[in-house]
Amino acid sequence: MSERKGDDTNAGLLAPVEPGDQLMAWQALNLALNRALADDDAVFVLGEDVGLYGGNYRVTQGLYAKYGEWRVRDAPISENSFTGLGVGAAMVGGRPVIEIMTVNFALLALDAIINMAAKLRYMSGGQVKVPLVVRMPGGVAHQLAAQHSQRLEHTLMNVPGLRMVAPATVQDHYGQLSQAVRADDPVVVLEHELLYFHSGPFSDGVGLPAMHAAAVQREGGDFTLIAYSRMVEVALAAAETLAEEGIDCEVVDLRSLRPIDLVTLQDSVAKTHRALVVEEDCRFGGVGAEIAAALNESAFFELEAPVARVAGADVPTPYNGELEAASIPESADVAEVVREWAVS
Amino acid sequence: MSERKGDDTNAGLLAPVEPGDQLMAWQALNLALNRALADDDAVFVLGEDVGLYGGNYRVTQGLYAKYGEWRVRDAPISENSFTGLGVGAAMVGGRPVIEIMTVNFALLALDAIINMAAKLRYMSGGQVKVPLVVRMPGGVAHQLAAQHSQRLEHTLMNVPGLRMVAPATVQDHYGQLSQAVRADDPVVVLEHELLYFHSGPFSDGVGLPAMHAAAVQREGGDFTLIAYSRMVEVALAAAETLAEEGIDCEVVDLRSLRPIDLVTLQDSVAKTHRALVVEEDCRFGGVGAEIAAALNESAFFELEAPVARVAGADVPTPYNGELEAASIPESADVAEVVREWAVS
Amino acid sequence: MRRDLAKTFLYDMALAREFEQRAAEQYTEGKIAGFLHLYPGEEAVAVGSLRAADPGDYVVTTYREHVHALVRGITPAAVMAELFGRADGCSRGYGGSMHLFDMDRRFLGGYAIVGETFPVAAGAAYWLRLNSEPDVVLCYFGDGAVNQGTFHETLNMVALWGLPVVLICENNHYQIGTEIHRHSAIAEVHKRACGYGIEAERVDGMDVLAVYDATRHALHHVRDGNGPYLLECETYRYRGHSMADPGAYRSALEVSELRARDPLRTFRKRANEEGWVAEDEADGLAEQARSAVDEALAFADASPPPTELHADVYVEPIHLYRGRP
C-alpha cells in the first residue's frame, strides 16, 4: 500500500533542502504546508487524521506537534460540514487548507465547494473573499475498487468561481500548493494517491511558474500528447516508445484544469498538427472532452486529424487487478492510438 | 412564479386524454406517475412536499390522496439519505421514484447517486439491480440566483452505471418518465423548471420512441443545431429566424444525455457538414464539450467547420434579470454563431 | 426595562412588517422576481435576538432574512434595491432576496440551500476561537433545516471544540407544506441538542422581550467560554412559504389563532401598559417605519441595474483558456 512506503523518513519538519535533493511528492506538500503555516498565521489545516496521525498519506506529518491542534485540526467524518467550515473561516479572514482524505468523499462536500465556496463572491456582489484551499487525492490507485477510485475533475473544472490545479511533478506539488494557499480565490488541489511516494528533483527557492500555466515536459514535432497528474508519466513513457519508432512526440503537462492553458496547446499543435489527450477520468464527458473541443474550435484548420482521447474506461473501477489496469490508460494504449493517427 | 400558473386545472387524477389534447409538461409527468403507481405495486414516490402539498411544481398532485402516504411519501430535508433510501429500496424489489426538488439540492445527494446507485451493480458482480428513478428540474429559471440555478448534467453524464434523459416536449415528459420507471437501471430524469407549465400536444397510447434516441425536430440541409431540454425551443426559434435569411437548419433534440445518440448527429452532419451545440450548461467542461469532441472524432472529415458551442456563460447565475438573461443562450446568440460559421 | 429599547423593538417590528408587506406588493407588480420568502409573524425572533447581539458578533442567516438584515442596520433602501436587483443593493443586484450580504456589518449573508448556515457559522466561530476573539456567531435556521445532515455534523463539531455559536431556530412549524410532526421524529427542536451535550432552551418566539432575554443569556453563556448554545424560538409565518405558495395546507383557524398572538400588537400593548411607550409614540414609530419604506422604494426604483456579467467571479480574474498571466 502506498501509505506504508517511506516509513524511514521523517520530513515532517524538513531541514533546508540542498540543491539537487530528491523529494517525494508528499514531502514537497509537507514542506509547502509547513512553510505556509510558519509564514502566515491565517493558515490552518483541517481534515480527517491530519493531526496526531500525521495524515493518511503522511502529507501533514509533524505539523500537529509544531503548530498545535487549533492550526492542525483533526476532524470527524463530516466532509460537507468541515469543508463548509473552511468556507466560513475563509470569509472572515482565515486561509484554511481543508484536506478531504480522497476525492471519493468529496462527493459529500460538493455543496460546500460548488454552492458555497465557488459562488459566494459573485452572489455577494464582490464583497466576500474565499481564500480556501481544498486538497484531495483522486484517481485509481491499487485495487481500491469502485467506491475508492472516483475521478471528479470533470465536475470541478466546470464550476465558475473555482480554480483547480493538478500537479504531476514533485516540484509542482510544492509550487502549486504554495501558490494555492496564497491565492485569494478557492483553489482545488487535485493530487493523486499514486504520486505521493514518487521521488523527483526539487529545487528550493527557484521562481515558480505561473500556477495555471501548462508546461512542455518533452519537445517533439510529430504529435502532441496532452496530460495531467499521473497521466503525464504515462504520456512520457509512450513518447519514449514512439521515439524509438521514429515518432517524435511533444508532451504537454496541463498542470491546471481550471483555467487551462490553451495557448501552449495551440503552439504545440501548430508544430505537430496532431494531438491526443491522456486522462484517467472516464472518457464520456471527461476532461478530455473540453480539451478536444477547445482545441478543435481554436486550431481546427491546423489539425490534420481530430484531437483524440485515451481515457479511463466508462465503467466503475473493478477490484481485480488486471481488470483495474485495463480500465485506465497505459503507455501502450497511448502509443497505439498515436500510431493510428500518425499514419492517417 | 411558474408554480402559481395553471391553478384552475386538476390533473392529479387525469381523465383519459382525448386525441389531440394539449397538456402541460407537469400534467404529462403526473399522468406518467399516476399510471406507473396504478400499474405496478413496486412503484412509490418520495420527496419533499410530493404528498399532501402535491409537489412544488404540481407534478405529484392528487397522487397522495389516491395512493396514500406509504406510496407517496413526504420527506424531510435530507436529500442524501432519502435518495440513498431509494437505492436501498430498489435493491430489494422496490421501484422508487425519488424527487429531488431541484438539481441544486442534488449536490447533497451525489454520494447516493454516484457512489451507490450507479456503482452497486458492478461492484456486486452483477447481483444487484437498482431500478431507481431520480427526477429533478435543473437549469436557470426566473431570477432564482446563483444557488438555485445550478446545472449538473455534465457531472451526471460522466457516471458509469447511470442513464440520463432530458425531455423537451410534453410527449417526452410522459414517455421518457414512463420508460424510466420501467427501466431496471438507475435513471436520472432531468426536467426543467421553465418547461413544467408549457403546453404541447400529447397523444396517448402511441408507441414511444426509444428512451435514448435523439429526434430530428426540424429538418434542414445547411446547419445542424443540437440541443436538449429547454434549449430545443431556443434552437427551433433560431432556426426560424435563420430560415428567413436562407439558412436552413436541422434541429436535433438529443432527448438523452447518457447515452447519446451520436448516429443521428452523424447522419445530420453528413448532410449539413456544420454543427453547433446549444446548451444551458456552463460552457467550460459542459455537455457540449463531449458532443463536440465525439462529433469531431467521428465525423472530422465530414465537417467543414469545427463543432461550435453556444452555452451558458461561465459565471454563477446573477439575480438581476437582464444579467441572468445574458448568462444563458438565447436564439439570437445561436443565430449569430450560425451566421459566422455558415459563411466561413 | 429601558424605554429606548422598547421603542427600538416597536420600530424594528413595525419596519419589518411594513417592509415585507410592501415587498409583497412589489413582487406582485413584477418589480421583484425569483423566490420571495417573507417574515410577517416571525418579527420578534430576528428583532429580539439581533438586538441582544453586539456589533462584533457575526450573523449567518437563511433566504428568509430581510428583517435580519434591517435589524442589523442595513438600510431599507439597500435591501429593497437588492430585491429589485439593482446596483445599489447590498449585494449589488447579484444576490437578490435570498442572498443579502454586508461584510462591514459582519452580516455573513443569506443562504438558500437549507442547512448551509450551520457550517458557515461554525467556520466563523472556529476562526474567532482560534484567535481568542470575544465575538460570537449567531446562526439562524428553520425547523426543516434541523433534518439536514449539516445540522448534526456541525453541532458535533461546535460542541466538541467549544466554538462560540448561538444556534437560533426559527421554528415556524413548517417545511414549506410539511408540518413539523410530519418531518421530524421529535418536534421540540431544543430537545435535539441532547445528542451533543449542547445547552438548549425553548422560548416563545412571538414575545420579543422573551427572545431578547433568552438571547442575552445564551450570548453570556457562550462568551463566558461555555461552548455553543441552541435557542429554539417557537413562531409562525402568516403567509405562505414564499410568494409562490398560497399556503392552502393550513386551516384558517390555525392561522387566526396564531395571529391573535401577533408579536407587534402584543408588545405594543404591553409597552403601553408598562408605561414604556405611549400609544401616540407608538403611532409615530409606525409612521416613521412607513416613510422609511417609502423612501426605500423610491431609492430602489431609481437605482441603476448592475451591468457586468463577468464581474467578481474571482478576486484575480482568470481567462478560462489562458493559464499564463
Added chain:
Amino acid sequence: MRRDLAKTFLYDMALAREFEQRAAEQYTEGKIAGFLHLYPGEEAVAVGSLRAADPGDYVVTTYREHVHALVRGITPAAVMAELFGRADGCSRGYGGSMHLFDMDRRFLGGYAIVGETFPVAAGAAYWLRLNSEPDVVLCYFGDGAVNQGTFHETLNMVALWGLPVVLICENNHYQIGTEIHRHSAIAEVHKRACGYGIEAERVDGMDVLAVYDATRHALHHVRDGNGPYLLECETYRYRGHSMADPGAYRSALEVSELRARDPLRTFRKRANEEGWVAEDEADGLAEQARSAVDEALAFADASPPPTELHADVYVEPIHLYRGRP
C-alpha cells in the same frame, strides 16, 4: 443456554479469527490488495448479533465485513476468493474486501463510504414496512460513522416512519487514528439516539452472549412494531485500522488491557465452566475452522480471475454513443 448455540459461537469466532489472520498473511504476500480492514477483537459483535437474526432479515455492513459475511453463511471460500479478486468470489472479483455481496442471503453488501449503510438499511426497511413484511434490517456502522450526516438524516426518518431497523454500532473507539473523544462530542454512542426518540442500549461488545441477548431483545422490539432500535456494542480492534496502518497512536498498555478481555478466550472459558462446551470439543472446533480456511485458500488460489471489464455495468447494456437499440 443451548449447547449447540455455544458451539456455534465458538466455531464462528474461531473461524473469524483464523480467517482474518490468514487474510493478513495473504495480503503481505501480495495475493490480496487494496484496503484490507480486519476484525480481530470485534468477533463477538458480528457473531452475537447475526446469530440472533432470522434468515429473512437483511444485513447492511461496512468495509470491515468479512466476518459478517461468514456468519451470514457465505462460504470462507467465496469470501477468500473475493479478497483474491477471483471469479468465484461472492462479488465475482469485482468488489473485493470492502464490497462483499450475497443477495440470496439478504446480505446487502459492504459499503466503503462511511455512513452509507444508514440510508441503504432505511430503504430496505421502508420496502419491508410498505409491504408489511415481518423482517428486520440489521445496519452496522462504526463510532466514526456516527458523525456523518446520513446517521442523523436516517435516524430521523426511521424513527418518524417507524421503520424496522436495528442499528448496530461497532464502537471500537477509533476513527482510524482519531480516538472517539477527539471526534465525538458525546462518546457514548447510544446516548445520541435521544434526539430521535429511538430506543437505545449499550452492551459489552466483547461478550458474545451479551450481544446475542441484546440483539434478540432489539429484534423483538422492532418486530413487535415499536420502531427502530439502536444497539451500541463496545469493542476494540487489535490491529491497525487497515493493513496500511501500524496503529502507532495507541499505547501497548491499552491494547494489552483489551486483549485481556479477548472475546474468544473469555467465552471459551465460560462455555467450559458452564459445561456447555468441553475443552477438547472447543479444540476440535478451532481445528475445523483452521481447515475450513485452508480449503478456502486453496479454492481462492485455484479460482480464475474475472475477464470482462464491461460486464454488468447495466442490466440492459448500453452503447454510450448509440441511443437507438
